[in-house]
Amino acid sequence: MKYQRSSALFTEAEKYIPGGVNSPVRAFKSVGGTPVFIEKAKGAYLYDADGNRLIDYIASWGPMILGHAHEPVIRAVTGKAEKGTSFGMPTETETEIARLAVSMVPNIDKIRFVNSGTEACMSAVRLARGYTGREKIIKFAGCYHGHSDAFLIQAGSGAVTFGSPNSPGVTRGTAQDTLLAGYNDLEGVKALFEANKNEIAAVIIEPVAGNMGCILPEEGFLQGLRALCDDSGALLIFDEVMTGFRLARGGAQELFNIQADIVTFGKVIGGGLPVGAFAARNEIMNHLAPLGPVYQAGTLSGNPLAMSAGLAMLSELNDRPEIFKSLEEKTLYLHKGISRVLTRHDIPHRINRLGSMISVHFTDEEVKDFGSAATGNNDRFKKFFHGMLNEGIHLPPSAFESWFLNDALSYDDLDLTINAVEKTAISL
Numbered sequence: 219m220k221y222q223r224s225s226a227l228f229t230e231a232e233k234y235i236p237g238g239v240n241s242p243v244r245a246f247k248s249v250g251g252t253p254v255f256i257e258k259a260k261g262a263y264l265y266d267a268d269g270n271r272l273i274d275y276i277a278s279w280g281p282m283i284l285g286h287a288h289e290p291v292i293r294a295v296t297g298k299a300e301k302g303t304s305f306g307m308p309t310e311t312e313t314e315i316a317r318l319a320v321s322m323v324p325n326i327d328k329i330r331f332v333n334s335g336t337e338a339c340m341s342a343v344r345l346a347r348g349y350t351g352r353e354k355i356i357k358f359a360g361c362y363h364g365h366s367d368a369f370l371i372q373a374g375s376g377a378v379t380f381g382s383p384n385s386p387g388v389t390r391g392t393a394q395d396t397l398l399a400g401y402n403d404l405e406g407v408k409a410l411f412e413a414n415k416n417e418i419a420a421v422i423i424e425p426v427a428g429n430m431g432c433i434l435p436e437e438g439f440l441q442g443l444r445a446l447c448d449d450s451g452a453l454l455i456f457d458e459v460m461t462g463f464r465l466a467r468g469g470a471q472e473l474f475n476i477q478a479d480i481v482t483f484g485k486v487i488g489g490g491l492p493v494g495a496f497a498a499r500n501e502i503m504n505h506l507a508p509l510g511p512v513y514q515a516g517t518l519s520g521n522p523l524a525m526s527a528g529l530a531m532l533s534e535l536n537d538r539p540e541i542f543k544s545l546e547e548k549t550l551y552l553h554k555g556i557s558r559v560l561t562r563h564d565i566p567h568r569i570n571r572l573g574s575m576i577s578v579h580f581t582d583e584e585v586k587d588f589g590s591a592a593t594g595n596n597d598r599f600k601k602f603f604h605g606m607l608n609e610g611i612h613l614p615p616s617a618f619e620s621w622f623l624n625d626a627l628s629y630d631d632l633d634l635t636i637n638a639v640e641k642t643a644i645s646l
């Protein structure tokens with residue numbers, strides 16, 4: 219594969235944009251080399267500036283569950299654009315997607331749309347604090363809920379990749395209200411509740427973590443958090459920015475049959491346009507302005523183009539729930555193929571997988587939290603990443619990210635991916 223034009227484009231971008239990118243993980247800092255510039259995408263494939271076709275497992279970090287440039291989404295957006303792009307006043311499309319989301323997701327009566335997952339999680343925490351009258355929150359080391367100050371305390375994703383768990387600029391005042399626990403460490407959470415009686419407004423968690431690679435909740439962990447929140451009057455916030463509308467129509471709440479108090483969304487809900495959302499039952503959502511005192515707002519919230527993209531995507535997922543089973547089967551097929559190759563080459567590895575989320579960790583330890591995810595051999599991951607890229611497979615450029623499969627991937631694409639692992643394994 220040649221990447222001359224991408225390299226030239228990156229050099230030019232670096233003149234005007236910090237690090238040449240508008241989101242740090244795209245800069246390839248944790249895998250080395252220079253990022254691939256994408257010209258277009260269709261179905262399961264990215265087409266880069268040098269004319270390479272790449273099988274895509276980033277899926278724009280989650281949104282592209284139906285594949286890139288999915289016809290119904292494109293038609294919805296282009297049709298809507300001809301009528302104007304933003305009005306700053308309510309539109310019927312917002313009600314249509316809100317009604318559909320409420321019908322798909324358990325235990326929510328109302329949903330508020332914003333412009334990113336960060337905004338959704340930030341607003342959910344403010345709502346929980348306003349509703350409970352408490353100030354502290356519990357988050358989990360390695361989980362990422364976006365880049366608002368309260369979350370950049372041992373955040374996952376880019377912050378972990380850069381090894382800067384506590385970002386400069388986050389004040390001590392903010393940090394003191396964010397308590398840290400270990401993923402799957404229920405005893406640790408219990409201790410925090412004991413030490414901060416009646417002070418904890420909420421526990422926020424990725425019900426399946428996707429920002430340390432993919433990490434699954436152990437049996438009883440989420441149920442334990444639910445019980446602790448019930449006992450203490452704290453709210454349980456499921457950050458479903460990644461898992462929402464990906465693991466099932468009703469996301470992780472449906473899959474694990476557990477009720478969160480507030481659920482946040484992003485990625486799939488916007489069909490690739492900038493949308494986030496947070497949702498809860500009426501008694502909580504009715505605290506939100508203009509009904510209640512908890513303020514939250516946004517110029518482009520509920521933007522007609524973004525709403526039409528999200529409505530087209532959610533409508534198809536709602537009408538074709540068999541997609542989730544098909545994606546799970548494809549992901550299992552990929553898991554088995556990759557593991558067969560790495561095992562044959564005696565390469566220590568762990569593969570975590572749920573639904574259409576999967577990650578490969580070059581360690582012989584079970585990966586069940588941030589600490590064990592960090593035992594992965596990152597040099598080996600770098601070689602793996604670039605070996606796969608040279609074979610035309612674009613993985614997320616960090617060992618601390620989940621891969622995302624999309625419905626447009628064929629079993630031939632999966633076989634090409636497994637063959638690329640075979641060709642790459644010899645150099646690991």
Ligand code: KE4
Nearest residue numbers: 241279334335336362363364375459460484
């Ligand atoms: P955004 O603000 O990036 O839309 O969403 C923040 C967010 C919140 N919650 C979870 C569980 C998330 O995974 C994210 C964002 N995910 C990262 C990928 N790990 C976005 C990629 C990036 O930062 O460029």
